[in-house]
Amino acid sequence: MSYRSTVSRQPEALADSLAAAQAELAGLDLAPLGTGLVAVTGVGASSAAAVVVAAELQRRGRRAFAVRSGEMMAGHDLADIVLALSHRGRSVETVEALRKLPRAKSLAITNDSESPLAEAASFHVRLANGGDATPSSTGYTATLLVAGLAVDGIQGASGADWAGLPAQAAALLAGAAEKMPRLAQLFADRRAIDCVGAGASIGTADGASLLIREAARIPASGYETRHYLHGPMESMDETTGVVLFGDTREIELAHNLEEIGVPVLLVTSRQDIGDAGKRTVIHVPEAENLILRGILDIFAAQLLAAELSDAADLTDVQFRYKQTDTKILAA
Structure with missing residues (x-):
C-alpha cells in the first residue's frame, strides 16, 4: 500500500x-x-x-x-x-x-x-x-x-469532538494539498529540515522530522521551541527549511527565519498570519485537547513528506536498512 x-x-x-x-x-x-x-x-x-x-x-x-x-x-x-x-x-x-x-x-x-x-x-x-x-x-x-x-x-470526558474528526481530517487534507505546490518549490533541494514545537507539539515536531527522514532521506530533527532559540537554529540558512507547529513564540520565530531567507512552513490556529515571502501558513482549528490538536497538526507534515519523497524520486521506496531484532515475529 x-x-x-x-x-x-x-x-x-x-x-x-x-x-x-x-x-x-x-x-x-x-x-x-x-x-x-x-x-x-x-x-x-x-x-x-x-x-x-x-x-x-x-x-x-x-x-x-x-x-x-x-x-x-x-x-x-x-x-x-x-x-x-x-x-x-x-x-x-x-x-x-x-x-x-x-x-x-x-x-x-x-x-x-x-x-x-x-x-x-x-x-x-x-x-x-x-x-x-x-x-x-x-x-x-x-x-x-x-x-x-x-x-x-x-x-473523564474532555469535550473533544472525536466524532467530528474524520470530517475535519478530510477538510484539512484538502486545504493543505492546495499549499503543496508552493511548498514543493520552496523546500526543493534542502540539505536539512528542522521541525519545531512546544509542549505537546514537541511530539508532533519529532513525528514530522521522522516522516521527512523516512520518506525523503533528508536529515531532519525535532526541537522544542524555546530550546531552539538557544543555538540550534543558528545553522539554518537559505539552503535549509523549518517546519513550525504552534500559536505563540512560533509566530515570531517564523518571522525571524524568513528574514534570513529560510523557507518556513507554519502550522497554526492563528488566523492573523498568512503566506509571505518564503513563509507558508497552513491553518488548523483550535483544540483545547492536545491529542486532538496533535492529530490535526500532523496532516500537513504527512503531505509535505510525500512531496519531498516524490521530488527525490523515492516515492514508496522501502527502507534501506533492514533490522532483524526490533520486531517479535508472528508465531
Whole structure:
C-alpha cells in the first residue's frame, strides 16, 4: 500500500478506529489506571505520539511523562501506570518494557488484540486503521485517536469532538494539498529540515522530522521551541527549511527565519498570519485537547513528506536498512 494512498485514507481510517475503540472501551473498567504516576511509551513514531499523550495527561492534572521504550528495558520501577503504544504490537522494546514492570498496571494500544504487547498488558484497545505504509500515516493518527479516547475513559470526558474528526481530517487534507505546490518549490533541494514545537507539539515536531527522514532521506530533527532559540537554529540558512507547529513564540520565530531567507512552513490556529515571502501558513482549528490538536497538526507534515519523497524520486521506496531484532515475529 502506497504512502500517499494511506494519507488520503485518513478520514476513513479515523472513522473506523473511532467506532472500534469506542465499542471496546465501553466494555472496559479503567478505574485501576485512575491514580498514580503514568509513563507513556513507544519507539519510532509511537515515541513521538507518546509525547503528545503525556502532555494531554499533564493538562488534565495527571503526573505523567513520555519515555522511549528502550529506556525502560532495564526494568527500573519508573511508574505505577504504563500506556504502551505500538501499531502492530510487536516492538521488542515496548513489549520488554511491560514484561520488566509486572507490578505496573498497563494499557496497550495496537491493531492486534493477539499481539505480544496486548498479551503483556493489563488492558488493550485495538486500532482499526487498516493497512499502513512506510512512513506511518494512519497508524500514527489512529494511535493518537484511540489514546485520546482512552485518556477520556480514565480522566473523564474532555469535550473533544472525536466524532467530528474524520470530517475535519478530510477538510484539512484538502486545504493543505492546495499549499503543496508552493511548498514543493520552496523546500526543493534542502540539505536539512528542522521541525519545531512546544509542549505537546514537541511530539508532533519529532513525528514530522521522522516522516521527512523516512520518506525523503533528508536529515531532519525535532526541537522544542524555546530550546531552539538557544543555538540550534543558528545553522539554518537559505539552503535549509523549518517546519513550525504552534500559536505563540512560533509566530515570531517564523518571522525571524524568513528574514534570513529560510523557507518556513507554519502550522497554526492563528488566523492573523498568512503566506509571505518564503513563509507558508497552513491553518488548523483550535483544540483545547492536545491529542486532538496533535492529530490535526500532523496532516500537513504527512503531505509535505510525500512531496519531498516524490521530488527525490523515492516515492514508496522501502527502507534501506533492514533490522532483524526490533520486531517479535508472528508465531
